Amino acid sequence: MPVRLSVPKENASGERRVALDPTVATRFGKMGLSVQIEKDAGAAARFPDAAYPDAQVLDTTDVYAQADIMVRVAPPTPAEIEQLPEGATLIGFFHAHRSPEVVAALQKRRILSFAMELVPRISRAQSMDALSSQAAVAGYKAALMGADLSCRFFPMLTTAAGTIRPSKVIVIGAGVAGLQAIATARRLGAMVEAYDVRSATKEQVESLGAKFLDLGVKAEGEGGYARELTGDEKKQQQEALAGFIAKADVLITTAAIPGRPSPKLIPADMVRGMKSGAVIVDLAAEGGGNCELTEPGKTIEHGDVIIHGPLNVPSQVALHASEMYAKNLLNFLTPMIQDGEFKPDWDDEVVAKSCLTRDGEIVHAPTREAIQGDAS
Structure with missing residues (x-):
């Protein structure tokens, strides 16, 4: 059975982006993954379901329950994490130091999580740097806001x-x-x-x-x-x-x-x-x-x-911000997909440093220290 790559509809207030645009979804399909999107996942970014001809459109329950790997934009809620199969992989923005309850849910479900904000800023990882791609959108919009006001x-x-x-x-x-x-x-x-x-x-x-x-x-x-x-x-x-x-x-x-x-x-x-x-x-x-x-x-x-x-300024330019973020995800995930199978190389600096939780443990040291410090 091929690895199932799921894309949920973002539910955070004001969030209009989607993790995969149709072009990148098709590219993942050609890599041997089964791409499945939640109904209307891309609608707010102006990507209707019909724009994803190579993806299976599912309801909310199934897009979570059938996920081997889930990619998303905004940090998940504990309730969303609970819907994922135990041991699944979750990739997106987390800002985990602010949300110990989210990290606890990741640990409980033994979710392998990668935080896009933790991708190291090295030359080799520039094409994966979602912080930079979204910051470019925000900077552009800031000048327009200033002119407008x-x-x-x-x-x-x-x-x-x-x-x-x-x-x-x-x-x-x-x-x-x-x-x-x-x-x-x-x-x-x-x-x-x-x-x-x-x-x-x-x-x-x-x-x-x-x-x-x-x-x-x-x-x-x-x-x-x-x-x-x-x-x-x-x-x-x-x-x-x-x-x-x-x-x-x-x-x-x-x-x-x-x-x-x-x-x-x-x-x-x-x-x-x-x-x-x-x-x-x-x-x-x-x-x-x-x-x-x-x-x-x-x-x-x-x-x-x-x-x-x-x-959340990038969400105001949702279509192009989504396209840029989707390419970041494609470049991040591609080295981990070998012959249609998910095989992260833990000796790879990018993989190791962007990992947040693994096997029920917080592996990102600063997050672990921040949360354990708060708990104590």
Whole structure:
């Protein structure tokens, strides 16, 4: 019997993505897997059931009960895990450090789970990096949100009524999301400045036509992330940033560290120093926000400044975000499929480091320590 690869309909609030688009589903079928999708699994991403000609469409109960491997987007609930056969494999985003009850359910059912957010950021795994693919979607959308909320044009306009100067956009954080926000804001005609504590990003920022703000604070860390700043560094950073941000029409913040609260880079007094009608788009709202005043999931006004704290931004571009995520999954799973059988190589760094639970144990050490620490 071929390995059964299941795709459920996402039930998390506001989640419109689907784990497999029709093209990737067909490719898995050609690898010898039996692909089965839950009815209307792709509908919210504009992939109707008829778009999956090579997949079997099942009801909710069967798509779980018949799964050998299940791929999904949003973290599962304990109730969803309970529907899986004992010993099945589950792949998706988990953010397990926030959900000890989900990890407990994985252990109880002896589920082999792989967390896409744990895929190591090494050259060989770039095509599997779902954090980056979804961050690119978020960065693109952030620039559009800023333009939409702003009371000013982004581009310079020369009209019979006079010349309108272009908006000034500042992007904090030059990771994947930040770089995509820079590129999109530039395409819209804005003047763009950007800052990152990793000085190595200067060349990337300037290659996109933006000005890099050198504040004299550098904090390169491991795995492509910035290390946490010291108290003195944070003070120096905020003092230097304040003058630039006071002149911004739109501020986009993207500084996030997986597994930790978002660093607070924009205090309330800095917001009060911004110009009337300025906009803050806080892409780090999922982790509490980079701005001290951000309310995750809400758009508020503080004085004359609009602060937007969007959640699950990639889901707003559901079709393309799903296609990108599906390719991440394809590239992640393909090396584990040999002659139609599921055979993960535990000596492979990507496989070993992305594994969350196996044989009823939490094998990802930081998650195990975080949960056991919470329990104690």
